[in-house]
Amino acid sequence: MSLTLGIFIVILLITVGITYWAAKRTSTTADFYAADSALTSAQNGFALAGDWCSAAAFLGFTGLTALYGMDGAFYALGPLVAFCTVLFLIAEPMRNTGRYTLGDIIRSRMQTRTSLLAAIVGTVVVNFAYLMPQMAGAGVLVRLLTGISYDWAVIFVGASMIVYVTFGGMLATTWVQIVKAVLMLSAGAIILLMILSMVRLDLLSLFAETERKYGANYLLPGNYLKNPFDQISLGLGFALGLAGLPHVMTRFYTVPDAATARRSVVWVMFLAGAFFAGTTLFGLAAADFVGLDAIRAADKGGNLTLPLLAQYLGGGKATFGGDLMLGFVSAVAVATILAVVSALTLSTSSSIAHDFYVNWVKRGQVDGKREVWLARITTVVVGILATALGLLAQGVNVAVLVILAICIAASANFPVLILSLFWRRFNTGGVVGGMTVGLVSSVVLAMIGPAMRGADALWPLVNPTIVSMPLGFLGAVLGTFLWGRDEENERRFDAFLLRVHTGAGPR
Amino acid sequence: MTGNETPLEAAHASVRTLISEKLRYLLPMTVIFMVGYIGLTALAGFARDLMGSKVVGSLNLGFVLIAFNYLLSWVLAIVYGRVAADKFDPLAAKATAAIMEAGKPQ
Numbered sequence: 001m002s003l004t005l006g007i008f009i010v011i012l013l014i015t016v017g018i019t020y021w022a023a024k025r026t027s028t029t030a031d032f033y034a035a036d037s038a039l040t041s042a043q044n045g046f047a048l049a050g051d052w053c054s055a056a057a058f059l060g061f062t063g064l065t066a067l068y069g070m071d072g073a074f075y076a077l078g079p080l081v082a083f084c085t086v087l088f089l090i091a092e093p094m095r096n097t098g099r100y101t102l103g104d105i106i107r108s109r110m111q112t113r114t115s116l117l118a119a120i121v122g123t124v125v126v127n128f129a130y131l132m133p134q135m136a137g138a139g140v141l142v143r144l145l146t147g148i149s150y151d152w153a154v155i156f157v158g159a160s161m162i163v164y165v166t167f168g169g170m171l172a173t174t175w176v177q178i179v180k181a182v183l184m185l186s187a188g189a190i191i192l193l194m195i196l197s198m199v200r201l202d203l204l205s206l207f208a209e210t211e212r213k214y215g216a217n218y219l220l221p222g223n224y225l226k227n228p229f230d231q232i233s234l235g236l237g238f239a240l241g242l243a244g245l246p247h248v249m250t251r252f253y254t255v256p257d258a259a260t261a262r263r264s265v266v267w268v269m270f271l272a273g274a275f276f277a278g279t280t281l282f283g284l285a286a287a288d289f290v291g292l293d294a295i296r297a298a299d300k301g302g303n304l305t306l307p308l309l310a311q312y313l314g315g316g317k318a319t320f321g322g323d324l325m326l327g328f329v330s331a332v333a334v335a336t337i338l339a340v341v342s343a344l345t346l347s348t349s350s351s352i353a354h355d356f357y358v359n360w361v362k363r364g365q366v367d368g369k370r371e372v373w374l375a376r377i378t379t380v381v382v383g384i385l386a387t388a389l390g391l392l393a394q395g396v397n398v399a400v401l402v403i404l405a406i407c408i409a410a411s412a413n414f415p416v417l418i419l420s421l422f423w424r425r426f427n428t429g430g431v432v433g434g435m436t437v438g439l440v441s442s443v444v445l446a447m448i449g450p451a452m453r454g455a456d457a458l459w460p461l462v463n464p465t466i467v468s469m470p471l472g473f474l475g476a477v478l479g480t481f482l483w484g485r486d487e488e489n490e491r492r493f494d495a496f497l498l499r500v501h502t503g504a505g506p507r
Numbered sequence: 508m509t510g511n512e513t514p515l516e517a518a519h520a521s522v523r524t525l526i527s528e529k530l531r532y533l534l535p536m537t538v539i540f541m542v543g544y545i546g547l548t549a550l551a552g553f554a555r556d557l558m559g560s561k562v563v564g565s566l567n568l569g570f571v572l573i574a575f576n577y578l579l580s581w582v583l584a585i586v587y588g589r590v591a592a593d594k595f596d597p598l599a600a601k602a603t604a605a606i607m608e609a610g611k612p613q
Contacts, residue, residue, distance in 0.1 A: 087587055216559070221551035232548045
């Protein structure tokens with residue numbers, strides 16, 4: 001415990017130092033929302049890795065693999081494949097078209113207030129659906145890892161993210177993510193090396209050993225997701241949902257141009273992908289070395305698998321090496337949570353301050369200094385709200401919210417974004433239609449599904465993406481046709497296309 | 508490209524070339540990774556026994572295919588990076604130059 005706390009205090013001091021440094025360099029809106037678009041591809045690649053790997057990735061994938069075998073490996077693969085969609089279709093157009101938010105893209109394409117409002121709703125709903133379980137998860141994990149109470153853990157995480165984002169904006173958020181990514185990858189590399197030396201480079205023995213201990217069924221799919229359609233739905237949710245998550249997509253505004261944005265995706269695919277692949281081996285190793293009984297005894301969801309494995313590899317309980325490894329991995333887990341909630345808070349307050357207040361309410365008539373001040377106030381409000389929701393969520397089943405966030409991202413934000421970028425006839429009616437249908441169908445299906453209602457489920461799938469995503473697209477297309485031809489919008493599309501593909505555009 | 512079109516028309520023409528060039532590469536690449544990945548999840552759901560068939564020792568086909576998907580994603584990322592730098596960027600630069608030309612006061 002005290003070692004964990006010690007390591008964590010060091011990490012905390014580093015992040016506070018970063019925030020102090022970043023605060024002095026954050027004065028304009030471009031600084032606050034996008035770190036002045038001055039990052040290199042490697043920096044943004046690391047920050048993306050820090051942004052995208054939540055505690056669910058850092059701790060959860062290892063736990064799922066340990067407890068359920070192959071299904072855990074599927075969970076880990078999806079978040080990497082998701083970057084193919086982002087790389088091919090979204091990253092460069094995003095960088096070329098928008099400035100600070102997802103709403104910027106919809107606004108510059110449609111130039112209507114209604115469509116901007118729809119984009120704001122999509123951003124804020126997805127972010128809060130993602131933020132709330134992160135806060136609740138933070139409370140549980142920090143309590144498990146350090147021993148402080150759930151409430152204090154949530155308040156501590158909430159206060160830290162408010163400080164980072166309010167003072168340091170995107171620059172502080174970015175460097176907190178980079179530090180976290182470096183720590184996470186180092187932890188992964190150390191654990192991998194220890195496993196390799198443990199099994200004398202024979203990784204296949206991990207498979208043989210788990211099969212011997214837990215039976216042939218252990219290495220088969222379907223131990224966690226029983227319904228075959230849930231497997232596919234999860235896959236679709238990952239493959240398309242990432243591209244609709246505003247807190248990840250706004251990272252592309254922090255680089256100077258499309259080519260850098262593209263290279264940063266390649267970076268993250270290798271950095272995060274290697275880590276995800278590692279979690280599969282870590283899970284199997286934990287099942288072998290630590291054993292499922294000990295893993296379940298520590299936390300029945302398996303969230304402490306990686307810390308336990310680290311402790312075992314370091315030398316076991318009550319050895320200095322074991323304590324050191326446990327402390328290190330636990331501290332990195334907390335840093336992981338801080339990096340992700342900071343990004344979510346920043347993205348939410350950017351959308352509320354920039355999209356809603358400045359561009360919707362004030363129609364852009366706000367000077368930069370005032371906008372930064374407003375964005376900082378919004379950050380504090382969003383942070384307090386998220387903390388309060390985290391406190392209320394104790395004991396509530398928040399797993400459904402994670403599914404919901406990614407499902408809405410895939411079913412509402414993704415169709416609207418992709419059609420805005422690539423379909424000439426797409427119009428304001430389509431934005432509203434896609435957003436509404438995608439959002440409502442995701443929420444309704446998730447609420448009546450097994451994640452929320454257990455055995456009383458009115459609908460069999462935990463993850464509704466396989467149905468709600470096509471519905472979202474359908475809503476977008478129907479909305480477009482019902483709205484009727486928008487000739488001016490279609491004429492403007494040529495100029496918009498220039499900007500989407502080159503970043504320059506005639507004025 | 509003929510000499511008597513305006514810079515803006517030239518810009519639109521180069522962007523159209525760029526888009527068709529992008530489609531030529533991105534459509535097949537998108538199909539490959541979607542089929543590879545969603546196909547894998549479908550196999551996991553519907554072909555449990557096939558996924559469990561042993562390849563080497565206790566390592567089964569499912570884990571091999573998962574590993575293959577990692578490699579596929581990485582290879583596609585590198586290929587895309589190469590293609591974008593070699594083929595897309597010059598076309599985009601040409602279009603940008605034409606837009607700048609069009610933006611100049613006559």
